[in-house]
Amino acid sequence: MLLDETNGSRDTWTLVYSSMDSALLQAELQRQPNEGYSALIKLVREYISQMKAAIGQPFLDENEEITFFRNIWPKFYSKLFYYQLVNNFESDCEGKSSETQVRLTQEAEQVIADYYEEHKEFWSYYRDNSELINAQFTRKYSNSCHLDPLSELLDREWATIAGYRAAWALAYGDFNDYLHRQKEFSAEASRRWEWHESLTAAGELIVALARKKSIYINGKPATIAQLKADWEHRYGIDLSNLHKLMYAGQIRKKDEAAFLTDLRVSFMDSGD
DSSP states (O other), X not given: OOOOGGGOOOXXXXXXXXXXXXXXXXXXXXXXXXXXXHHHHHHHHHHHHHHHHHHOSSOSSHXXXXXXXXXXXXXXXXXXXXXXXXXXXXXXXXTOOHHHHHHHHHHHHHHHXXXXXXXXXXXXXXXXXXXXXXXXXXXXXXXXXXXXXXXXXXXXXXXXXXXXHHHHHHHHHHHHHHHHHHHHHHHHHHSOOOOOSOHXXXXXXXXXXXXXXXXXXXXXXXXHHHHHHHHHHHHOOOOTXXXXXXXXXXXXXXXXXXXXXXXXXXXXXXXX
């Protein structure tokens, strides 16, 4: 059964939700690029099952029912809807031109805006924690909405129309943040980076990073060849003769890593 949320205790559903949040964060960090989100969607479904088992039914009274469908159900299902949205969006964008990806992003943003516009009044009350819509979070209310298709599609025991709408609103909020981050990433990727040091300096840094194992790719230390390729792509420079550059530098200089020495001096300089 639910515990009284007003007493400040960490009730069962909160513990389950916190556990899900941590598991999702770990899964996101381990997810490989272009892998999709099926594993995360499955994870959310598993925690939804745990949440249902922890809550139990019947509810003690209408207030407990409202608490569940207003404060708990949307939090779990919004995660499910969010990862489904992201998974479908990335699938649609895969292999598409940058122009097409921009168009798909704009279309997704319009869908989000349309949803909030359609449910503007409901979302305003829900976001402001108004009690005026509390009754909508009961199964009795949902069952009375005969003209709403959702009243026939949703599980009559485990879902309400209001809870469903609230979950989608929360999911669209997270999805909008995701789209914003993607746009920022694309803008950053389109910026022109310039390397204003010598090719030998680039070589020193690459070799040092590789030997120090400072950068990993898919769980394995990046090799000199991989770092060299990234450097060439990022800065538009030619490092095909990297080994010759490094060998020549070692012969000419007393300090085999002059650039790295300069970096250390710059770091230690407190003049700025």
